[in-house]
Amino acid sequence: MSKKQDTLLDNEVLVKVEGLSKKFCKDLKTSLWYGVKDLVSGVRGSSEERELRPKEFWAIKDINFELKRGECLGLIGHNGAGKSTLLKILNGLINPDAGKVTIKGRVGALIELGAGFNPILSGRENIYNNGAILGFSRKEIDSKLEAIIDFAELQEFIDMPVQHYSSGMKVRLGFAVAAQMEPDVLIIDEVLAVGDLGFILKCFKTIDAILPQTAVIFVSHNMPMVSRICSQIILMDKGKVKYQGENVSKGIDQYYNSFLTGEESSLVYTDNSISLEEAFIEGVEPINGIYQVSWGDTIQLNFKIKNLTLSKMPYISLVIYDKEQRGVAEIFPTGQQLNDIEYKGFIDFSFKLNNIYLSKGIYHLTFNASESKSFNTYYKIHKAISIKIDHEEQMWTPFLLDSELINFKN
Amino acid sequence: MPLETRVYQKERTINIGALLKASIRDIYKSRFLARQLAERDIKAQYRQSYLGIIWAFIAPLATALVWIVLNKTGTVRLSDTGIPYPVYAFSGTLIWSIIVAAINSPIQSTNAAKGILTKINFPKEALIMSGIYKLLFDSAIKIILLILFVFAFGVGFHWSLLLFPLAIFGAILFGTTMGLFITPMGLLYQDIGKIITFGMQFLMYVTPVVYAIPESGIMKAIMTWNPITPIVLTARDLVVGFSPEHINYFLMVLVVCIPFLFLGLIIYRISIPIIVERLSA
Numbered sequence: 001m002s003k004k005q006d007t008l009l010d011n012e013v014l015v016k017v018e019g020l021s022k023k024f025c026k027d028l029k030t031s032l033w034y035g036v037k038d039l040v041s042g043v044r045g046s047s048e049e050r051e052l053r054p055k056e057f058w059a060i061k062d063i064n065f066e067l068k069r070g071e072c073l074g075l076i077g078h079n080g081a082g083k084s085t086l087l088k089i090l091n092g093l094i095n096p097d098a099g100k101v102t103i104k105g106r107v108g109a110l111i112e113l114g115a116g117f118n119p120i121l122s123g124r125e126n127i128y129n130n131g132a133i134l135g136f137s138r139k140e141i142d143s144k145l146e147a148i149i150d151f152a153e154l155q156e157f158i159d160m161p162v163q164h165y166s167s168g169m170k171v172r173l174g175f176a177v178a179a180q181m182e183p184d185v186l187i188i189d190e191v192l193a194v195g196d197l198g199f200i201l202k203c204f205k206t207i208d209a210i211l212p213q214t215a216v217i218f219v220s221h222n223m224p225m226v227s228r229i230c231s232q233i234i235l236m237d238k239g240k241v242k243y244q245g246e247n248v249s250k251g252i253d254q255y256y257n258s259f260l261t262g263e264e265s266s267l268v269y270t271d272n273s274i275s276l277e278e279a280f281i282e283g284v285e286p287i288n289g290i291y292q293v294s295w296g297d298t299i300q301l302n303f304k305i306k307n308l309t310l311s312k313m314p315y316i317s318l319v320i321y322d323k324e325q326r327g328v329a330e331i332f333p334t335g336q337q338l339n340d341i342e343y344k345g346f347i348d349f350s351f352k353l354n355n356i357y358l359s360k361g362i363y364h365l366t367f368n369a370s371e372s373k374s375f376n377t378y379y380k381i382h383k384a385i386s387i388k389i390d391h392e393e394q395m396w397t398p399f400l401l402d403s404e405l406i407n408f409k410n
Numbered sequence: 411m412p413l414e415t416r417v418y419q420k421e422r423t424i425n426i427g428a429l430l431k432a433s434i435r436d437i438y439k440s441r442f443l444a445r446q447l448a449e450r451d452i453k454a455q456y457r458q459s460y461l462g463i464i465w466a467f468i469a470p471l472a473t474a475l476v477w478i479v480l481n482k483t484g485t486v487r488l489s490d491t492g493i494p495y496p497v498y499a500f501s502g503t504l505i506w507s508i509i510v511a512a513i514n515s516p517i518q519s520t521n522a523a524k525g526i527l528t529k530i531n532f533p534k535e536a537l538i539m540s541g542i543y544k545l546l547f548d549s550a551i552k553i554i555l556l557i558l559f560v561f562a563f564g565v566g567f568h569w570s571l572l573l574f575p576l577a578i579f580g581a582i583l584f585g586t587t588m589g590l591f592i593t594p595m596g597l598l599y600q601d602i603g604k605i606i607t608f609g610m611q612f613l614m615y616v617t618p619v620v621y622a623i624p625e626s627g628i629m630k631a632i633m634t635w636n637p638i639t640p641i642v643l644t645a646r647d648l649v650v651g652f653s654p655e656h657i658n659y660f661l662m663v664l665v666v667c668i669p670f671l672f673l674g675l676i677i678y679r680i681s682i683p684i685i686v687e688r689l690s691a
Contacts, residue, residue, distance in 0.1 A: 014413075024687075035688040036597050042680045043424075089418060091529045097420055105413040112529040120454045132446035184413060204444070243654040388433050 012104065014215040014350040014379055015067040015090070020099035022085055023052055024241075048218070051283035059085045060239040062099070065232075069184070072216040073229030074248060075256050079234040083219045087111065087187055090217060099208045105184025107136075113174025123154055126162050130177045151202075152176035170341040172199055179206045186210065189219045199381050205231075208252050223252045223324070227395070249394030251359075256362060264289075265383040274369055276312060277346065278304035279384045286294060286386075288363065295391035295404060296355050303349045303367065303384070313338045314369040314378055317347055321364045322381075328358070328398040360391040426676060433675045436533035443532065444539035451522075451540070453546055464686035466548045467555055470503035477503075477620040488621045493650050494563045501560070504552050505645045506582060509638060510610050512546065512585020515541035516678070517596040517603060529688050532683045535675070542586060549578055560649055568651025580664050584641055587667045588635035590674030594681035598688060615643055637663045 025031035034053060042225075052058070060082035067073050075083045088094050091109050116133040127148055131141040141148075149158050152172045159405045162170060188207070204225075207216070211229065220226050226233070226248065233251035235243040235257070254266060265279075281291045282300035293299055303316065316339060318331035333351045352364045367384035370377045394401060420549070437444075456462045477499045480486040484663075491498040519541035520527070526635035553574065561567075614620075616632050619642060622634045634637055640660035647654040654660070 013411075031688055032598050035684060036595070038684045039594050039598075039681050041682055043677055088528075088686075092416060093528060093683065095420060095683045096418060100417065100419040101583055103416045105529070107416075109530060112526070115526040115530045116450070118450050120455045120457050121450060125453070129450050130447055132443040133526060133530055135443075135532065137447075138442050176631075298585070 009093075009169065011068065012387060013068055014100040014104045015065075015217070015267040016100075016202060017063055017065050017090070018100045018102060020060065020063040020089065021058060022060045022082075022094070022309060022326045023056045023086070023097050024395065025053075026058050027055045030055050052069050058239045060089075060236070063234070063236075065234065065244065067185075067215040067217065067232075069215055070212050072211060072218055072230045074226040074233040074251070075217060075236065076106045076218070076233065076251065077236035077242070078258070080238075082239040083236055084189060085239075086236075087189055087217065091187055103185055103281065107110060107185045107187065108178070108181040108183030109187040109189075110175075110178055111187065111189045112338075113171050113178060114162075115174075117162050117170065121163055122160060123152075123162055123165070124149075126173070127245070127251070128179055130357055131180075132175060134178060134181060136180070140180075147172075148176045148180060151158050151179060164379070168199070175199075175203055179203075182210075183214060186214045186216045188216065192223065210336060216262050216277060223255070224397075247394075253361070253394050259323070266380050268366075268380040268382055269377060270379045271311040271377075273308055273378045274305045276303060276367055276369075276379065276381055276384060278302070279367065280364075281385065281387070289409065290386045290388045292388050292390055293358070294358060295400065296357060298354050299356065301351045301353060301365075301385065303351075305347050305349070305369065305379075307341065307344055307345075307347055310320070310378070312340050312348075312371070315372050316351070317368045317370070317373065318351075319366040319368065320358070322398055323362045326398075330374060355402070356387075356389065357399055357401050358387075358389045359395045359398055360389050360393060363387045363389065412603060424680075429676045430627035430672055433535055433672075434680050435649050436661045437535045437539060440533035440536035440539070442588075443536040443545060445606055447523075447536060448518075448543035448547070463551055465689065466551050467504065467507075470507040470552070471500065471636045473582070474500040474503040474620070479548065489624065490659060491622050492652070493565065496648065497560055497563045497565055498622075498646070499620050501556055501646045501649055502642060504556050505578075505642050506614055506617065506619045508545070508549050508552060508578060509581045509585045509641065513589045513592075513672055515545055516586060516589040516593045517606075519544075520593055520682075524689055527682070528689055530651075534679070538586070538590070538675075538678070542582065545582055545586075550659065551584070554576060556649065565650050570648045570654075572650050574645065574648045580660065581641050581645065583664060583667050583671065586639070587671040587674055590678055593678060594685060613638070 024035055027325065033372065034056075063086060065073060075086065077083055083093075087109075089096050090103065092103075092106065092113065096129055097305045106372065114126070114130055115131040118129060121129070124379070126302050127145060128138070128141055131144075132138075136144075149155055152169075152175070154169060154173060154176075157165065157169065162173075162405075165173070184206075207229065210330045216229070218230060230248050233243070233248045234241055235251045236257050242258075245251065265276075266314070280302050281293070282302055283301070284291045284293065299319075305314075313336070314335065315336055316334075320329040320331070363386070364383040365385040365387065366382045368377060369379040391400065423478050459465070467533055477486075478496050481488050481499075483497050488495070498684070516538050519537040524536050558569070593604055593607060596606070613636075615639045616629070618633060623639070637659075640656035642661055643656045644654045644660040646652075646669070647656075
């Protein structure tokens with residue numbers, strides 16, 4: 001292949017989706033009956049009906065996008081937003097009800113790993129079963145067999161029946177076979193969730209390696225992964241596009257914002273010695289229970305607790321969680337004097353938090369009161385305060401540190 | 411090399427020729443997959459069983475035995491068949507079981523692959539072909555047993571025996587064609603499969619499986635017209651060395667089957683996406 005052709009190929013649109021819609025039926029019996037009707041109309045030649053029949057709804061409605069080689073489209077959205085349905089149409093498993101999909105080249109799908117495995121047969125035999133379904137010839141599998149076994153790290157167990165494999169081992173074997181595909185278009189659905197960390201990293205290394213030659217469509221609920229590999233994004237909601245564009249961060253942000261319901265705090269533990277009565281940020285009005293703070297601001301956190309049985313000041317510490325409930329920072333305010341107290345009543349605490357360099361997004365503060373630092377917890381409550389950090393840069397890492405160029409040599 | 415382009419859309423013009431070509435191309439392309447699937451199922455089936463191969467012919471053998479006993483004890487009086495009755499009964503039930511298995515094969519293979527049908531795109535024709543491979547494997551065992559049986563009853567070798575596999579091929583062709591037509595509906599509604607199982611039991615009694623066509627009466631008309639009759643009779647005649655009287659009707663059935671088989675393949679190809687949608691919806 002000449003160099004010129006190569007560059008031509010690179011600019012080629014591999015996936016083109018125009019006005020794609022699909023309807024589904026809510027009721028099984030009706031759905032089956034429509035299936036019969038569709039069979040008849042399908043065999044006779046399709047008619048032009050596009051309206052919803054009773055009990056039907058649009059599972060996806062009017063989706064448009066184009067994808068070139070080397071690009072990666074992230075598909076995100078709630079469960080049932082239509083992501084998997086869209087993938088099924090792209091993969092040619094079901095026909096659209098309106099619109100058109102044009103796909104060029106070999107399509108590889110990582111939707112189900114280990115398809116065609118028979119539990120009674122050995123890993124080695126199942127490599128052939130799975131490989132055959134993915135479209136390999138016997139010769140191809142013969143030549144790739146060793147690579148597959150090595151990749152799956154299953155040398156020792158390759159002749160054992162697959163039913164005795166752990167679920168992680170099965171996924172490893174399945175991925176190892178699938179990794180041998182050389183697709184032009186790759187469709188990935190939430191399959192990499194299983195397996196241990198080492199294997200997930202290996203999977204991503206493989207995907208990274210094929211990304212430049214491939215147009216990838218990636219469905220995931222794992223936003224860090226989406227922002228890591230996607231060059232454009234579609235946020236779907238109830239079958240429709242809510243956000244579409246190359247600003248991946250913006251799409252992810254909108255996705256997170258769609259979960260901003262139920263921000264009530266939740267009590268995790270109490271020994272009934274104190275209770276948290278109030279928690280707020282000084283001088284900030286919450287919107288829907290969320291305090292908006294600009295990146296780098298210094299804020300004052302106020303807590304009011306009711307002392308029920310304590311005779312000594314509690315030690316207060318805070319933990320910051322991001323929207324995926326990963327702990328990202330801890331706060332141990334200095335200067336706390338754990339003196340004896342006599343008064344059974346309210347105690348007000350105010351803590352200053354200097355220069356918050358958390359990156360843009362929603363964070364929750366967990367309030368923790370204990371006898372002393374990390375010892376004998378009295379009271380612990382999640383989401384005592386919810387904060388939204390404002391900044392123009394959206395990123396998936398939890399911190400945006402304050403930095404500037406001070407010098408450079410040429 | 412230009413990249414293969416696929417288009418998925420609702421508006422389709424049904425082009426019988428193109429569909430059939432695509433179907434046959436996929437059958438050829440997926441020959442390894444079909445073999446692999448058949449091999450997988452056969453291996454798995456025998457690896458988890460001690461009696462293994464016996465299950466392939468135990469049912470027809472049992473039916474034959476029942477009729478042999480009924481006939482021997484005089485419970486049921488049957489007209490003379492011209493050959494030892496056990497040979498007649500057993501060859502009948504074996505051929506019948508092959509036809510029934512062939513009818514059920516497409517629907518069973520497709521149903522068993524439901525899980526991957528809704529997830530992975532592969533040539534679906536491979537399922538049909540793997541079903542046929544499995545049928546051929548089972549039938550081969552049955553044929554060997556039948557031949558041993560025939561020899562044991564002193565019928566002896568006839569050159570026509572060499573043509574017997576062709577008759578079995580006819581039985582499989584007929585059964586697969588029938589099966590392909592019921593598959594789309596059968597995948598949507600489980601009732602279809604039940605009706606087939608149920609209906610085949612009755613159909614056996616209007617086919618000369620365990621008794622010959624009567625000399626006269628309504629039964630004679632039905633059994634003579636029944637398109638399965640020439641298949642069973644021709645196959646049996648070839649085994650025992652009679653001149654196949656129904657060869658013309660047999661060939662006619664096969665000739666009619668071929669365009670219908672192609673039509674069945676086309677319908678199968680069109681209906682799979684529609685069915686997958688209903689299975690996964």
